[in-house]
Amino acid sequence: MGKLRVHNFAVSLDGFGTGEGQAADAPFGHAGERIHDWMFATRYWHEMGGGRRGSVGADNAFATMHGSGIGAEIMGAGKFGPPGWQDDPDYKGAWGPNPPFHTPVFVLTHRPRPSIEMKGGTTFHFLDAAPAEALKIALEAAGGQDVRLGGGPSVIRDFVAEGLVDQMHVVQVPILLGRGVRLWDGLESLEEAYHIEAVSTPSGVTHLTFTAKSR
C-alpha cells in the first residue's frame, strides 16, 4: 500500500506555513516568497522550468524527494486558488495550463465541481470528503505509488492529527512571520508517534523529517 507523504513544506521559525492576507497575487499572504527562497536556489527548481542551474547540495536532495514515487496529490482548497475561486466556474488552479503535478490531484472543497484535465498528466478532482476517505480515494488513484499531501498548513494538521501521515518533511526558514496559519497547533506530543531528525544546511534553513514509528 502506498504511503502519505508531505514534502518541501516551509514554515517560519514561529511556525507559520502561510502568512496573513492570501490573495491571487499573494498566495502566501504577507509571507510572500521568502519561505521558499531556499528551494528557488536548487537545481530541482530550475529543472522544473527546463533550466540546468541551481545548487546540488542538501537542500536540492531534500527538494527532489517531492516527486519521487508519487502517484497522486491531495491539497486543500486554499492551495488550489485564492479565496473565492469557488465562485468562478472557469477557474483552473494557480499553475497555468501545465501544472507541476503530472498526476491526479484531489482538491478538498465543500463545493465540488467536475474534474478538469490539464496538460502534462495533471487532472484536478474535487472532493468534499473527510481526510481518511480522501486518502483512500487518492491511494487508489495512485496505483500503488505514494500520495503527496500538498498543504496548506491546516490540511496537513488535520491529516497528521488523524494519524494518516507516514512521512513529513518540513523546512524551517529563519524568519519570523508573526501572523498567518500555524502548522504546529494542536499536535502536542507528536514526537511520540514519529522519529524526528533535524538537519541544518548552509543556506540557513533546517530540514525536519518526521517518520511514523508505526509504519
Add this chain to the structure above:
Amino acid sequence: MGKLRVHNFAVSLDGFGTGEGQAADAPFGHAGERIHDWMFATRYWHEMGGGRRGSVGADNAFATMHGSGIGAEIMGAGKFGPPGWQDDPDYKGAWGPNPPFHTPVFVLTHRPRPSIEMKGGTTFHFLDAAPAEALKIALEAAGGQDVRLGGGPSVIRDFVAEGLVDQMHVVQVPILLGRGVRLWDGLESLEEAYHIEAVSTPSGVTHLTFTAKSR
C-alpha cells in the same frame, strides 16, 4: 559597554519556552525537563556539579558560552520561583544555598524585597523596573562584563521587542509541547534586526543564534 545576552534558552518545535502548570515541583510545567535533556548530557552540565563526565561536542560548546564573560543576570519572577513565592518572605530562589550564578542577579517583580546574599557570589536583588532601566542597573553591576538575560520566555520577548538584546542563543528541541508560554509571539520580522544562524547537532536539537546587526 557590556552586552545583553541570552544563552541555552530551550524551546519546543512549536516555540514554547515553558509548559503549562508551573509549580514548585514542576518549574517548566508539563514540559518537565525534556527541553533540557540535550544540556544534561554535556560536560558543561556535569562540571557544574563537580563531575567530569559528559559530551564535549557542539552542544557542550554552545552550553559553555552561558558563563563566559558574564557579570550579572536579569531574570523574571517566574524563573526565580513558583507562582506565589512573593507571599513567602523567607523564599530564597529555586537553587538552594549556592545558586549557579555567582554574580549579582536582578529579579524583576512588582513586589520587590530586600536583597539576599547567597553562597558562592550570588546576590539576588529585586527590581520593579522596565526592561531598559533594569538593564542599565545590571550593566553597572556587571562592571564592564556582559549581562545574561535568563528568561522566562515572556521576559526575553519583552527585552527583544525593545531592541535591548545583543545576542540570543535558542535551542530548539524536537518535541511539541502544544501549550505553555511561547517565545516567538509578537516578534514579526526579527530577522531584519539580527543575523540568524541555525546549526543542528547529532543529539537532535538545533542551535539558533541571533546576533544584532546594529551592534
